[in-house]
Amino acid sequence: MSDQLTLAAETRDRVGKGASRALRRDGRVPAVIYGQNKNPASIHLEEKALVKALSTGHFMNTVVMVNGERTLPKDVHFHPVSDRPVHVDFLRISAHATVTVAVPVVFVDEEEAPGLTKGGVLNVVRHELELICDASEIPSEIKISLAGRDIGDSIHISDVTLPQGTESAIEDRDFTIATLIAPSAMKAEAQEQFEEEAALAEAASAEAAAEAEAEAAEDEAAAEGDDEEKTGE
Structure with missing residues (x-):
């Protein structure tokens, strides 16, 4: 069974992108606790403590006590470049919830x-x-x-x-x-996947070329129409 984790948190007085960026600069991670028909609670956690909890490898399937509330992590958002945690969603649960x-x-x-x-x-x-x-x-x-x-x-x-x-x-x-x-089967499987992806890419390229050609024909027809109108004038 997964060991229970405990994280200390503080209430967020302000929400929004600006407030969240300020928290992250101070080494804090914005989070929210929701569920059990209660109002969502906006909080923030110490980044170092959260990273340590994430490093256990089973954070997402562990009961986490946050300021005395029993929760289950439902989602962790990471920065696309630095891979730092930037937001966490916690779901309130009862002691023996399914x-x-x-x-x-x-x-x-x-x-x-x-x-x-x-x-x-x-x-x-x-x-x-x-x-x-x-x-x-x-x-x-x-x-x-x-x-x-x-x-x-x-x-x-x-x-x-x-x-x-x-x-x-x-x-x-x-x-x-x-x-x-067998290793040969893996190679064959990889080759088959490569060929399938190449075929899909080729089909997509041909479709894009056909669309571009159709658009060019439409533009040309429209231009000819404009020229005829000007000649008639």
């Missing part, structure tokens, strides 16, 4: 996988699983054993034993989490 969280997948027993010892490659389709569970029992990770897995094998959600009281948020299909493939 929540949906993204939990990271960890593969174990690699040395016991014949497919890997033969030189196969583990192709991870999903690095996280979207799970529904009790807020007090959020798993920090889901371990999946590769023991006995050979080249050509696929691991589906039905192959995974989830913690008691936890279920997959996706119930309409037995989705793939990972596959064991």
